[in-house]
Amino acid sequence: MDVRETSLTIPAQIDQLNVASGFVRKIAEELGFSASDLHQIELAVYEACANIVQHAYAHQLNGQIHIMVRAEQGRRIVITLIDTGAAFDPRTIPAYDPQRVTEADTQVSGLGLFLIQRMMDDVCFESCVSDNRAGQSGRFNRLTLIKNL
């Protein structure tokens, strides 16, 4: 299987979200995803990075988002987003329910996460701790998004 891995690091800022989603879209295009899938992948990455900026780095300046893309020719794209912001558990956000969009819902919560889950075939969130050689431990969040060809 032909596998190619590419990565990009962006500042965790709203004006960088299109850079992240455009970077992944270009790789997905080369893998041969349909126009509809490309739109979905681009939007899922955009929303995932937006959540990192707004939640994980809500109280932190100078955060970064590391984006790793594994392009598995003829099979799938695996997108991994890593940040070192606050632990963010998507399950703590009230779930968006498309059947219950009423005028009371001017502050819609969970919409970005709902879109990510609907657009991708597999979504996995992990809050991790790593140890380095100096004996220091660091915490990071890892979000994995998978779309099958």
Place this chain on the structure above:
Amino acid sequence: MTSSLSITSQSLADQSVVMLSVAGRLDANTVSQLERALMDAQLSGYRVIVIDLGELTYISSSGLRVLLAGRNNARKRGSTVMLCNLQPAVQEILEMVGFSAIFPIFASREQALAAALTLSDHEH
């Protein structure tokens, strides 16, 4: 990739209907433009606001939120927001999030305009 959005506003039917033609990408960087345009339309007293999304290529959750807030604010003032001319990718997302059940959506600008004129006539 950069975000860009343009909105053209056209007043119709003796100031009772406004057509907002939205082109480009509606995301966190550009959404304030639509927010402002919707607010202006509501403050100007239009009974029907038709949003032509024919040239909209991308919409994120922040764009969806502004459409919903615009629709809800309009309803409070007794006016209506209609959508028309959606590209397939945008239509797919609106259907996914349930907006197709709460917005009047028309296939073409002409159909939306006809419905808007009928609605504004009824309300006069």
